[in-house]
Amino acid sequence: MIVHYLKIAWRNLLKYRMQSVVSILGLAVGLACFALSAFWIHYEMTYDTFHRDADRLYLVGVNDDSFGGSSASFTPYALGRYLKEHYSEIEDYCLFEAETFFVLKDNRMLELPMLLPDTTALRMLDIRALEGDESFLRAGTTDNRIAITEKAAKQLFGTTDVIGQTVTNANWNKEYTIGAVVSDWGVHTNFPYAFLGNGSGRTGWDDYTYRTLVKVKPGTDVSRLLEKMNAHFPEELTKSRYQENTGLTRFYLEPLTGLRATEGFILKNNQTVQFRYITWFAAVGGLIIVCAFINYLTIYIDRFRTRRREMVLRQVCGAGLRSLVTLLCTDFLLTVLAALVVGMVLVELLMPIFLRYSLIQDADFSNYRSILFYILSVSVVMMAIVVLWVWLFQKRSLHGNMHTGNALSGIAWRKGSVILQLTVCMAFIFCTVAMQLQLHHLRNVDTGMDYRGRAAVSIWMNVDMNVWAEKIKALPMVTEVIRPAYWPLLGEGAYSSYLIDGYTGMEGRLEQPLTFDEVLAGEEFFRFYDMQLLSGEWVSAKSEYCQVNIMESTARRMGWNPEEAVGKQLFFVNREQEPMTVIGVVKDCAYKSPTAELPNTVFVNTDQMKWMHARCFVLFKYRPGTWDECRRRIEEMQRAELPDRKLFLYSEEERYNDYLKSEDALSSLLGFSSLVCIFISIFGIYSLVTLACERRRKEIAIRKVNGATVRHILTLFFREYALLLVVSSLVAFPAAWWVMRRWIEHYNRQVEIGFLPFLLIFVGVALCVAACIGHRIWKTANENPAEVIKSE
Structure with missing residues (x-):
C-alpha cells in the first residue's frame, strides 16, 4: 500500500x-x-565550555573606561585573594596575564599568544603536561623556562620532541628554554595560547595586568553576590600609588562562556562580528x-x-x-x-x-x-x-x-x-x-579628518625610525612623509588617558571623574590629517605640555562653545599636577568606531614627550590605488634588513573599514x-x-x-x-x-x-x-x- x-x-x-x-x-x-x-549561535555561545565547571566560572571586571572601556576586564593580582577571603560564595579563583610572543620563523615574524598563569590557574583550568615537567610553572618563580603547545611545537620545530630547545622572544630579545609540552585549548576560546610562562611577579593592587576568574559554589545567586561585592567595593581599587582617584566604583561578573555576547569584552575594533x-x-x-x-x-x-x-x-x-x-x-x-x-x-x-x-x-x-x-x-x-x-x-x-x-x-x-x-x-x-x-x-560623510591615502609604519624595538622615514620617502608610491613623532590617529589613536574631575566654571569636584584620551600632536600632524581649527591656535612645537587642544564635543560637554573654551583649564584628579590649559578647539574627528561615542580628547605637544619617540610611527601619504604595492615594498625591506623586529604597518582607510566589518x-x-x-x-x-x-x-x-x-x-x-x-x-x-x-x-x-x-x-x-x-x-x-x- x-x-x-x-x-x-x-x-x-x-x-x-x-x-x-x-x-x-x-x-x-x-x-x-x-x-x-x-x-x-551555538558556536559563539560555546566558547570555553570545555573547562571543568565552566558554568560556574566568571570573569571579574571593573568599570575602567580608559580608551573607551576596552580594558574593563584587567584587574590587579591582589584582587583574587581578596575576593576569596571576603565572600564565602566564591569557591576558588585564578589569575593569568596574556601577551604576544614574537618569534622569527623563516625570515618572518610570527605573533603567537602567550599566557602567564599563576599557580591557581594551573589548578583550576584544564592544562595538562604531555611531555616534560611543568612544575616550574607551579613554583610561582620567574625563570627562563616556558611550556609550548603541540600545535606551536610542530609549527616552529616540525616535531613535538622539543624539550630543551630554545626559542627567542624577538620583541624583547629574550631567550627561553622549553621545559614542557602542554595541552592546547584550540581557537574556540577567548584566551588562546601557544606558550605558557611565569607571571611578572607583580602581586600588589596597583598593576592592572591580570585577568581574574572566580568559581562560584553550586547554587550561588550570582546577582546577589555581585550586589554584595559592589556594596563593599575595596578601597584599594579606588586609589593607587599612581592616582589619588582611579574612578573605579563597581565590579562586573561576566560568565566565562558568555563573553562573546559582552561588548565590553570584545573590542569595538576587533575583527569579530x-x-x-x-x-x-x-x-x-x-x-x-x-x-x-x-x-x-x-x-x-x-x-x-x-x-x-x-x-x-x-x-x-x-x-x-x-x-x-x-x-x-x-x-x-x-x-x-x-x-x-x-x-x-x-x-x-x-x-x-x-x-x-x-x-x-x-x-x-x-x-x-x-x-x-x-x-x-x-x-x-x-x-x-x-x-x-x-x-x-x-x-x-x-x-x-x-x-x-x-x-x-x-x-x-x-x-x-x-x-x-x-x-x-x-x-x-x-x-x-x-x-x-x-x-x-x-564612509563618505565629513569625519573631521581625511584618512584616505594615509598610512603609518613603525618597527619595534630600538630602531631609528628617522632612517626609515627616508627609506619610505624614497618609494615612488609615497607623496608625503612626516617625522616619526606621532601615532596614527586611526591605527593607534590615544597613547594614554587622564582622569579629570574639574574644569573652569564648576564648583567643587566631579563625583565621577571624566576620562580624557591623550593624543600626541603638532601642526604637521593636524595638516597631515586635514583637521580643522575652530578657535584659538594649534598645539605646536612652542607649546608647553600643559597647553592643549580639545575637540569640539569635549568643549560642549564642559558647557563651552569653541570660542569660550580657549583659555579654560582642566584639572587632574591629582591636583598636584599642573592643570591643562585649552589653547585651541579642533573640529570633531571620528578616530574611534562609528558605534562609539566620541571620547573626551586632548591633543598635546609631542615634542614634550621625547621618551615616546622610540615607539612612534612614520606617517605618510601614498598615491591612490598603490597601497598594496606600497605595503609589499615596505614588508620586503623590513624582512631583508630587520627580520627580527616587529613591523607595524597600517593603512588608515583599512583600519576605518575594520570598524565596519560587522x-x-x-x-x-x-x-x-x-x-x-x-x-x-x-x-x-x-x-x-x-x-x-x-x-x-x-x-x-x-x-x-x-x-x-x-x-x-x-x-x-x-x-x-x-x-x-x-x-x-x-x-x-x-x-x-x-x-x-x-x-x-x-x-x-x-x-x-x-x-x-x-x-x-x-x-x-x-x-x-x-x-x-x-x-x-x-x-x-x-x-x-x-x-x-x-x-x-
Missing part, C-alpha cells in the same frame, strides 16, 4: 510542478537558514523560515481543497481516517524529503561564504541535530494539520464535501499568506537599503536574505495565482461570455493584489523604519532616510508582482470560454 501512496504523491508533485518546486525550494532555504543560524549582529542574522533567518513555511502551508492547504473530489471518491470507496491521513502524509513527507536533500546541498554551497562572513575558524560543522529538529518541526505541524483536516472532512456529508469548501476562510487564508510574505519581503529590502545608506554615509557582514547577509525573500514571495504568489486561476476558470469564462474583456479580467486580479501590496507596505514600512531607526541610533553619525526609498521599494515590488502574475492571468483569460465551461 505504501508503494501505491508513493506513486500518487509523485504524480501529484509532477501535476503541480510549479507549486511543488516553490514548496521544495522554500522549505530548503528555510532549512539552510535554520541550520546556519543555529550553528553560528559583534554578537548582537549574530542574533539579528538569526532573527532574519527565522523570518525567512516563517515566510517559507507559511508559503508552503498555503500552497499545501490550497491543494487540499483542489483534491476534495478525490477525497470524496476515496471516502465513498471505503477509505477511513487512517487511510486518508497516510495518503496525505506520504504526499507532504515526499516534499519534505526533497527539501531536505536540496537544503543540504544549499548548506554545502553556502558554507564557504558563510564561514568567510562569520569569521569562524577551525570549526567542525555538524548540522544534523539542527536539521533534524527543523524537519521534525515541519512534519509535526503538517501532521497535525492533516489529521485535523481529514477529521473535519469526515464530519461533513458527502454532498458538503463535494460542493463546499468554506471559500471565505480559504480566501482569507490565502490573502493573509500573501500579505505576510510581501510584508517580510519589503521589510527586508528596506532594512538592506537603509543599512547600505548608513554605511555609505559613514556592518558589512550583516549588510551582505541581509542583501542575500532580501533576494531569498523576493524569490519565495514572488514564486509563492505565482503558485497561489496559478491555483486561483484553476479554481476560477469557470468564473472567468462566464465573465467573458457576459462581455468582460481580457483587460477587465487582468484589472480584476491586479486590483486584488495591489490592495494586498498596499496593506503589506502599511505594515512593513513603519515596522522596518522603527527597527532601522533603533539600529542607526547606535552610530555617532547618522543618515537621514527620506521618502524616496519607500517609494522605490514599493514600485519595484509592485512591478515584480505584476510581472509574476500577469503572464498566468493572461493565459487563463485568453482561454476559450466554451471549452472551459464544457470541461467543467
Whole structure:
C-alpha cells in the first residue's frame, strides 16, 4: 500500500510542478537558514565550555573606561585573594596575564599568544603536561623556562620532541628554554595560547595586568553576590600609588562562556562580528523560515481543497481516517524529503561564504541535530494539520464535501499568506537599503579628518625610525612623509588617558571623574590629517605640555562653545599636577568606531614627550590605488634588513573599514536574505495565482461570455493584489523604519532616510508582482470560454 501512496504523491508533485518546486525550494532555504543560524549561535555561545565547571566560572571586571572601556576586564593580582577571603560564595579563583610572543620563523615574524598563569590557574583550568615537567610553572618563580603547545611545537620545530630547545622572544630579545609540552585549548576560546610562562611577579593592587576568574559554589545567586561585592567595593581599587582617584566604583561578573555576547569584552575594533549582529542574522533567518513555511502551508492547504473530489471518491470507496491521513502524509513527507536533500546541498554551497562572513575558524560543522529538529518541526505541524483536516472532512456529508469548501476562510487564508510574505519581503529590502545608506554615509560623510591615502609604519624595538622615514620617502608610491613623532590617529589613536574631575566654571569636584584620551600632536600632524581649527591656535612645537587642544564635543560637554573654551583649564584628579590649559578647539574627528561615542580628547605637544619617540610611527601619504604595492615594498625591506623586529604597518582607510566589518557582514547577509525573500514571495504568489486561476476558470469564462474583456479580467486580479501590496507596505514600512531607526541610533553619525526609498521599494515590488502574475492571468483569460465551461 505504501508503494501505491508513493506513486500518487509523485504524480501529484509532477501535476503541480510549479507549486511543488516553490514548496521544495522554500522549505530548503528555510532549512539552510535554520541550520546556519543555529550553528553560528551555538558556536559563539560555546566558547570555553570545555573547562571543568565552566558554568560556574566568571570573569571579574571593573568599570575602567580608559580608551573607551576596552580594558574593563584587567584587574590587579591582589584582587583574587581578596575576593576569596571576603565572600564565602566564591569557591576558588585564578589569575593569568596574556601577551604576544614574537618569534622569527623563516625570515618572518610570527605573533603567537602567550599566557602567564599563576599557580591557581594551573589548578583550576584544564592544562595538562604531555611531555616534560611543568612544575616550574607551579613554583610561582620567574625563570627562563616556558611550556609550548603541540600545535606551536610542530609549527616552529616540525616535531613535538622539543624539550630543551630554545626559542627567542624577538620583541624583547629574550631567550627561553622549553621545559614542557602542554595541552592546547584550540581557537574556540577567548584566551588562546601557544606558550605558557611565569607571571611578572607583580602581586600588589596597583598593576592592572591580570585577568581574574572566580568559581562560584553550586547554587550561588550570582546577582546577589555581585550586589554584595559592589556594596563593599575595596578601597584599594579606588586609589593607587599612581592616582589619588582611579574612578573605579563597581565590579562586573561576566560568565566565562558568555563573553562573546559582552561588548565590553570584545573590542569595538576587533575583527569579530559583534554578537548582537549574530542574533539579528538569526532573527532574519527565522523570518525567512516563517515566510517559507507559511508559503508552503498555503500552497499545501490550497491543494487540499483542489483534491476534495478525490477525497470524496476515496471516502465513498471505503477509505477511513487512517487511510486518508497516510495518503496525505506520504504526499507532504515526499516534499519534505526533497527539501531536505536540496537544503543540504544549499548548506554545502553556502558554507564557504558563510564561514568567510562569520569569521569562524577551525570549526567542525555538524548540522544534523539542527536539521533534524527543523524537519521534525515541519512534519509535526503538517501532521497535525492533516489529521485535523481529514477529521473535519469526515464530519461533513458527502454532498458538503463535494460542493463546499468554506471559500471565505480559504480566501482569507490565502490573502493573509500573501500579505505576510510581501510584508517580510519589503521589510527586508528596506532594512538592506537603509543599512547600505548608513554605511555609505559613514564612509563618505565629513569625519573631521581625511584618512584616505594615509598610512603609518613603525618597527619595534630600538630602531631609528628617522632612517626609515627616508627609506619610505624614497618609494615612488609615497607623496608625503612626516617625522616619526606621532601615532596614527586611526591605527593607534590615544597613547594614554587622564582622569579629570574639574574644569573652569564648576564648583567643587566631579563625583565621577571624566576620562580624557591623550593624543600626541603638532601642526604637521593636524595638516597631515586635514583637521580643522575652530578657535584659538594649534598645539605646536612652542607649546608647553600643559597647553592643549580639545575637540569640539569635549568643549560642549564642559558647557563651552569653541570660542569660550580657549583659555579654560582642566584639572587632574591629582591636583598636584599642573592643570591643562585649552589653547585651541579642533573640529570633531571620528578616530574611534562609528558605534562609539566620541571620547573626551586632548591633543598635546609631542615634542614634550621625547621618551615616546622610540615607539612612534612614520606617517605618510601614498598615491591612490598603490597601497598594496606600497605595503609589499615596505614588508620586503623590513624582512631583508630587520627580520627580527616587529613591523607595524597600517593603512588608515583599512583600519576605518575594520570598524565596519560587522556592518558589512550583516549588510551582505541581509542583501542575500532580501533576494531569498523576493524569490519565495514572488514564486509563492505565482503558485497561489496559478491555483486561483484553476479554481476560477469557470468564473472567468462566464465573465467573458457576459462581455468582460481580457483587460477587465487582468484589472480584476491586479486590483486584488495591489490592495494586498498596499496593506503589506502599511505594515512593513513603519515596522522596518522603527527597527532601522533603533539600529542607526547606535552610530555617532547618522543618515537621514527620506521618502524616496519607500517609494522605490514599493514600485519595484509592485512591478515584480505584476510581472509574476500577469503572464498566468493572461493565459487563463485568453482561454476559450466554451471549452472551459464544457470541461467543467
